[in-house]
Amino acid sequence: MKIEIKNFAPLNSHQSGIKVKKEILKELEKSEGLIVLDFEGIDIFTDSFIQQLTVILAQEIGFQNLKGRVKFRNLNDFLQKMVKEKLYIASGKKLIKREKDIDILLKRAEEIATQKSNGYLSMIKVSAGWKVFLNSPNLDKDIKKDDILNIPSFKSLDEALYHFISKPLFV
Amino acid sequence: MNIFLPQKLNFTTTTDLSKAFQNIKEPTTLIFKKGFAQPAGITLLSLLINSKREFITIEYEKQEDINYLQRTNFFKNLDFKINNISSQEDRSNNLLECTKVLTDDDPYDIDIKLKQILEAHIEGKPNLVLGILLTVYEVVDNILEHSTGEAFKETDRAIKTPAFVSAQYYNNRNNHIEIGISDWGKGIVDTLAEEYNELSREEVLLKAFELNTTRHRKFFPSRGNGLAKLKHFVLLSGGSIRCRTNEFEIIFSPLYPNGNIEEVEPIIGTHFEIMIGCYSDIDINPIFEIDYSDYEDDLDDFFN
Numbered sequence: 001m002k003i004e005i006k007n008f009a010p011l012n013s014h015q016s017g018i019k020v021k022k023e024i025l026k027e028l029e030k031s032e033g034l035i036v037l038d039f040e041g042i043d044i045f046t047d048s049f050i051q052q053l054t055v056i057l058a059q060e061i062g063f064q065n066l067k068g069r070v071k072f073r074n075l076n077d078f079l080q081k082m083v084k085e086k087l088y089i090a091s092g093k094k095l096i097k098r099e100k101d102i103d104i105l106l107k108r109a110e111e112i113a114t115q116k117s118n119g120y121l122s123m124i125k126v127s128a129g130w131k132v133f134l135n136s137p138n139l140d141k142d143i144k145k146d147d148i149l150n151i152p153s154f155k156s157l158d159e160a161l162y163h164f165i166s167k168p169l170f171v
Numbered sequence: 172m173n174i175f176l177p178q179k180l181n182f183t184t185t186t187d188l189s190k191a192f193q194n195i196k197e198p199t200t201l202i203f204k205k206g207f208a209q210p211a212g213i214t215l216l217s218l219l220i221n222s223k224r225e226f227i228t229i230e231y232e233k234q235e236d237i238n239y240l241q242r243t244n245f246f247k248n249l250d251f252k253i254n255n256i257s258s259q260e261d262r263s264n265n266l267l268e269c270t271k272v273l274t275d276d277d278p279y280d281i282d283i284k285l286k287q288i289l290e291a292h293i294e295g296k297p298n299l300v301l302g303i304l305l306t307v308y309e310v311v312d313n314i315l316e317h318s319t320g321e322a323f324k325e326t327d328r329a330i331k332t333p334a335f336v337s338a339q340y341y342n343n344r345n346n347h348i349e350i351g352i353s354d355w356g357k358g359i360v361d362t363l364a365e366e367y368n369e370l371s372r373e374e375v376l377l378k379a380f381e382l383n384t385t386r387h388r389k390f391f392p393s394r395g396n397g398l399a400k401l402k403h404f405v406l407l408s409g410g411s412i413r414c415r416t417n418e419f420e421i422i423f424s425p426l427y428p429n430g431n432i433e434e435v436e437p438i439i440g441t442h443f444e445i446m447i448g449c450y451s452d453i454d455i456n457p458i459f460e461i462d463y464s465d466y467e468d469d470l471d472d473f474f475n
Binding site for chain 2: 009010012014015016044045048067071072073078080081083084087088091101103104105107108111112115159162163165166167
């Protein structure tokens with residue numbers, strides 16, 4: 001049995017998720033076959049919508065039953081990740097973030113440096129605090145002391161990175 | 172009584188007007204002058220006028236004093252009869268007109284129009300588009316969920332006093348999109364305070380922007396991630412969130428990534444000004460990824 005999710009759009013609330021969930025529960029009672037949730041044509045849904053089809057549904061029918069009877073098809077990569085996150089929680093595991101905020105910030109700063117300064121990025125700690133800026137000053141020749149002084153300083157590296165992301169400055 | 176509206180109608184100037192509106196008890200004329208209006212100012216002013224609509228008339232000298240607001244559907248939403256209604260051709264593809272949210276069906280129009288704006292302006296940045304759409308989806312869902320403060324309803328929702336949503340894409344040196352969202356509900360702190368009675372009111376407000384915060388902790392253990400994820404996304408775009416609710420204003424910005432709270436004049440409802448930087452695409456996967464490596468094979472079964 002296939003349920004076309006696009007018929008329930010917009011998929012932006014617990015309530016729209018509950019409508020799909022009720023359809024699944026009805027089908028689960030009717031037959032013993034697989035229920036395929038077809039996400040063809042769907043490029044977005046909210047956290048609340050997908051919780052109903054994963055975490056909450058697993059609470060109601062049991063995770064093993066959900067695993068044996070329900071399949072998710074035609075999800076784009078991003079949405080599949082969201083569903084996996086919820087299924088992980090539905091399985092009873094505690095959510096652990098793989099990356100810390102600082103790793104995500106560093107990755108974002110690197111992306112910006114790649115786009116704006118051939119990947120050159122500097123992070124320095126001075127007496128006033130952390131400074132992050134584009135380019136790498138040549139330490140042997142032209143240390144642009146005044147330019148570096150003009151870069152704002154922050155108590156922590158993550159604050160300096162957040163500022164850099166919003167306003168990437170060159171030295 | 173007359174109220175002269177500021178020529179710069181934004182989040183700050185409009186929140187400053189909220190007390191004057193709360194005190195309206197007699198016929199009052201709002202006087203409009205040509206100026207600059209931003210989405211968060213438009214949505215909050217819509218809400219303030221709506222709350223005292225029976226007392227309010229409007230006045231302006233020239234059509235140009237109200238042109239922009241007219242294009243945003245501001246007067247139409249509030250049932251003011253104005254001549255020279257702007258034609259469809261005048262509408263810009265930078266603007267999500269101010270839209271009322273009353274039921275579960277209303278966000279549908281917002282989604283369609285917002286997608287059009289983003290597709291017109293943010294080409295080749297698919298993750299950024301997805302992040303912006305998710306941000307609006309989450310906040311609008313929150314409005315419908317929390318506006319009344321009632322128990323969770325499984326069926327379609329409806330709120331008595333409309334919320335308003337508006338957005339504008341600014342294609343300038345710091346190209347960004349500003350989203351204004353205002354509702355007339357209980358406010359974030361009052362909504363969550365009972366569930367988190369071990370925390371101070373400031374801590375409750377900060378908690379609202381963290382993962383797994385919900386007023387239905389026992390009912391939905393993993394619920395309430397929307398605001399936390401959108402905060403993370405907005406900060407990674409180089410943008411900011413300002414939120415005025417109950418007796419507080421909270422700001423998340425590059426200067427205040429962990430939030431800065433100020434105690435201010437209490438206000439009815441919750442009011443957001445969300446700025447999202449659009450200058451480059453963002454890898455949004457880390458915001459949603461988790462470590463499920465010990466379970467990955469089993470989870471893959473769901474997709475085969």
